[in-house]
Amino acid sequence: MSEQRPPLPPFTRETAIRKVRGAEDGWNSRDPQRVSLAYTVDSYWRNRSTFVQGREAIVAFLAGKWERELDYRLIKELWAFTDNRIAVRFAYEYHDDSGNWFRAYGNENWEFDENGLMQKRFACINDLPIKESERKFFWDRSVPRPADHPGLSDLGL
Template sequence: MTSAAETRPPLPPFTLETALKKVRAAEDGWNGRSPEKVALAYSEDSQWRNRSEFFQGRAAIVEFLTRKWANEHDYRLIKELWTFGDNRIAVRFAYECHDQNGHWKRAYGNENWEFDERGLMRIRHASINDVAIDGSERKFFWDRTGPRPLDHPSLSDLGL
């Protein structure tokens, strides 16, 4: 899917500015909900822990995201930088979605990321908890498959 010479800026070592850009790029990618495009941000042999699932490689990432988004309708995600250093970034996030029966949830989580020298994520550890919400409790509103508008509140702004 990618050549050995391909890079995914910003590259490590990260500064506050480049870490913030990397987090926003990840958020925008996931909000686009294209498993194949999202997988390109990860190294060919990227290692993942997502909740209780462990897997490796882009094909597994595509399979996971395809399955995930088939069941999470009207998915909207906000990520926020927690901390960074050298080639690592930690984020906290929340997303809202509903199942095929219209039951809404908000998922809260933390991710630890490690990048290779080309800016591709080679390790992703995600811990996530789900909370059932009523549709009236939703806080994330923007076009269904687009990025979060720059003027939309952050997690901190929303008190999350």
């Protein structure tokens, strides 16, 4: 039997929101192996100008990302959905090893297989340098974003 990652398509507004929050929680774990399990074994990505295919490549990509992007905190928000596709907008904050802070803004288009695994991910991302005092994402890094922490729309992002 194939792996399944509920909720499964076709998506409703409620299940699409759950899928987006599950992805946010996974990425905020900063655990490349855990995150890779949400994707098909041959998943295809475009992340900025980098093209990635397959779980092994996803793990390697994410490990490098989180070595460079320190104190990473991400918020995702549903933008639109259809049967097996979801569009999200997101923002995340991080700093580099020199202490320079950034907020990255972007959009992702996702396509899922019948088992709820993401088979395609296309991400467009822009980084904005910010001062540490301009940060908006505050929660303990060791846990998912608390339910009472504002989302992107609430923060005016």
